Amino acid sequence: MRSSRKGALLAIVLAVAWTSHAAAQQQTQGFALERFYPSAPGGGWLVMDTLDMRGGFGGVAGVTLGYAHDPLRVATTDGSQHLTVISDQAFADLGFAATYDRFRFYLNLDMPLAVGGNNGTVGAYSFTAPTVNPSATPDVLSDARLGFDARLVGDARSAFRLGAGAQLYVPFTGNPSYYLTDGTYRAMGRVLFAGDVGRFTYAGQVGVHIRPRDDAPTPGGPQGSELLFGVAAGVRIPLPGPPNTSVIVGPEVYGASAFRSFLGTDATALEALLSGRLEGTAEDGRQYRVKLGVGAGLNPHFGEPEWRFVIGIELFDHSTDRDKDTVFDSRDACPDVPGVRTKDPRTNGCPKPPDGDGAPAGNAAPGATEPAKPE
C-alpha cells in the first residue's frame, strides 16, 4: 500500500516535471526553406540570368529537378546541441514564360517530391520534420512564383546587359509545417546584369527579398527581409553541328543575408554551384538548354545544403521578323522582303504583286513564281 502511494507520488512529480519541461519547449513552425531560387524560365544559368530575351512573341517551358542534402541543420549558439531537421529535400520546379523583345513574364510552380528529416529539440526549441512524399502528399505545391524581367541596357548578345526584375511569391499551400511556405506573400526586386565577351560569359544579380516572416531568435529560421546577391562566370565552348550550339561551364555563387544582422554568419547564406549547360540557341527552329549543377553550401544557414544536385531542361522558341513587316518569319513566304499579310501561305508576307495576280514579287517561297528580275 505504502509502496503504491510512493509510486503514485513519483508519477505525479514526474508528470509535473515533464509538463513543466514541455511547457518550456517552444514548438517551431516550418517556413519556406528553399533558397535555391531557380533562374526565370529561359534564364540560361541555373540561378543567374543571361537576359537574352529577344525576337517576337515567344515562350519557354522548363523543368528543374533538384536534391539537397541536409538543408536545415540547427544548433545551439554554443554548439552543444545539433539537429538535422531536414535531411532530404527533392523538388521539381516547372516554369513557363512568355517573352517579347526584351521582356519576360513568367510563372514557376515548385512541386516538392520529398521533404523529410528528424524530430528533436535544440535548446528551448522543438522541431518537427515533415513527411512530404508523392504518396502522403500527392499534389502539394510550394509557393507559386510570378515574375517579370526587362532588359534595360544592351541587346541579347552584347558585352554588357543590364536589366531589372520583380517576383511575387504567392502562398497558396498554407501549411508551413511542410517547410514549403512562410504562409505569407513574399516579393523580390532585383537588378540583373550579364554579358558575353568572346567565349567568356557572365551574369549577376543584386536584389532585395521582402520577407515578412521573422522567427528570430529561433535558430535556423528566417529573420526578415534579405539582401540577395550572386554572380556567375563561364566559358562558352562551341560545338560542331548547328550554329549556336555550345557548352557553357562555370561556377555560380549566390546567397542572401538578412538585414537584421547584415552579413553576420548567423544571418547569411552562401552557396556555390559548378554548373554546365548544353544549349542550342539558333534563331531558326526550337531552342533548348540542358543544365546540370552540383554544389554545396559555403556558409551553413537554412536552405544551404551539405551538397546539392540540380538538373534542368528548357525548351524555348520565339518568332522573328527580319523584314519587320509584322508577318513572322516562320510564316513569312518572303522573310527578307517586307510584304503584306495574306491567307495564302505561298504569298503571306510577300510584297503585293504589281499585276494583282496574287503571285509574290519578292524573293518568293520555293515553288512560287520566280522573282521579278531587277531593272
Place this chain on the structure above:
Amino acid sequence: MHRNARWLARALGAALAARILFADAPARAQAGPPAAHEDAAFDFMNFLSQHNLHDINQESWNAYGQVTYISSWHPAFSAPYTNANGSINSLVPNAERSYTGSATLFLGFRLWPGGEGYFVPEAIEEVPFSQLRGIGGAIQNGELQKTGSPQPQLYRARTYLKQTIGFGGDKVEKTSDPMQLAAVVDARRLVITAGNFTILDVFDRNSISGDYRQNLINMAFMTFSSWDFPSDARGYSWGGTAELYWDDWAFRLGRITPPKNPNQLAIDFRLLKFYGDELEIEHDHKILGHSGAVRLVGYHNHVDTGRFADAIAAFEANPAKNAAACTGFNYGSGNADAPDLCWVRKPNDKLGIGLDLEQHITEDIGVFARGMYSDGQTEVDAFNPADRSIAYGLIAKGSAWHRPFDVTGIGSGLSWISSIHAQYLAMGGVDGFVGDGHLRQAAEGVFEVFYSVNLLKALWLTADYQYLWNPGFNADRGPVNIFGTRAHAEF
C-alpha cells in the same frame, strides 16, 4: 408537399424541355458549352492567333484558364432524425450555404513529334453542405472535393505525358482546347497517356454532359455516380492509359492508383498490388447527320476496402467490433450499436459495367444518358457510395433565341444501393459520407435545371435549381430544394 414539389419540378422541366425541343433549329456549333477556341469567343490563344502571334491550327503550345464560383443554398427540410445514435453522416436539415471557388491553368506543350506534355495547376476554396456528408450520388456541386477548405489551396491537378502514334487512315483535325494541342492526326492511331490525371480526362468523354463548370452542376451528371474509379480525395490518380482509335471506334484501357485509405488524399503507388482497371469501347456515329456516340465502360478495382457483409458478420459475432470502437482507419462514427467497415478491410474486388449515350438532335441541342451497375458488395473507395445509377438530360445552346453563347439544360439522376449495403446502413453503419444511423431504403434522386447567360463572350452567369429527394438513399429525409448561382469565366 413532397409530392407537390416533385410534380412541380418535373412539370417545369418538361415545359422547358418542350420549349427547347420545339424551338427553331439553330445553326451553330454542337450543343454543350461554347468551344473555347471558337472565333467569336474570347480567349488568350485566339487573341494571339488573331494578332498573328500563334498558329492555332498546328500548335507547339497552348495555355488556357478558367475561374468558377458556385454558390448553393438549401432551406430547412424535413428529417425525423439526424445523425441518429452517434452516426455522423446526415445532411443537416437546417438551412445551409455552400460554395466553391476555383481557378485553373491548362498548359500544354509539344515535346517531340507526337509527344505532348500537360501541366494543370489549380486552386480551390470550398465550404460544402454538412461537411460533405449525407448525400450519396447527387452532390449538388461537382467542384466539391473531399479535402477542401475555406482557404484557397493550390495544388497540382495534372502532370502527364501523351504520345500519339499514327497508323494512317483519314486525317482528323484536333482543335486547340484546354489539354489539347491543335494538330492533324490519323483517324487510326494509338494514344498513350501516363502520369497524374483524372480518369475522366480519358474515359467517359461525353461531349454533352460532364463539365459542372459549364452545364449541369450536380455531380450526378459529371459521370456515372456508381463508378467508383480509384483516385485521391480530389479525384486525380496516377497511372497510364492506352487508347486505340480506329475510324469510328475507340478502345481504351487504363490502370490507375487508388488511395491508401478510402476517400483520403494519400495515394498507394503499388500498382501491381492495388489498382483500378478501366475498359471502354466507344463507337461514334451520325443519325440524320447529327453526331452521337455510344460507350461501354467497365471497371475492376482491387483495393483495400471492407465488404458490408463482413462488417455485419463481425459485429454480430462480436458486438465489441462496433463503429465507436474502431482502431483502424474510420470516419469517426460514435455509434456503439453499429457495425463498421474498419474491422474488415482487406484486399477486395469491386466490379461495375455501364453504358453512356450522347446524341445531338440538332446542331445546338444534345441529349445524354448514362447508367451503371456496380456489384455493391464493398464500401466506396474514392467516388460516390452509389451502387447503381442512371442519369439523363438535355443541353441546349441559345441560338434559337438569338443568344448563341447562352446555355441551358435539364437533367435527372437516380442512384441506388445494394440490399446488403442498405442493411449495413440501416444497422447504423457509415460508408464514406453516408449513414444517418437509420435507413428507410430508397433511390436517391435529383432533378436539375439551369440557365447560363453569356456576357462578353467569356463570362457565364448561371441560375440553377436542384430538387433532391431521399438524400443518402434514405426515404425518411428530404426532399431538399437547392438554389444555386454560378459565375464562370474562360480565358
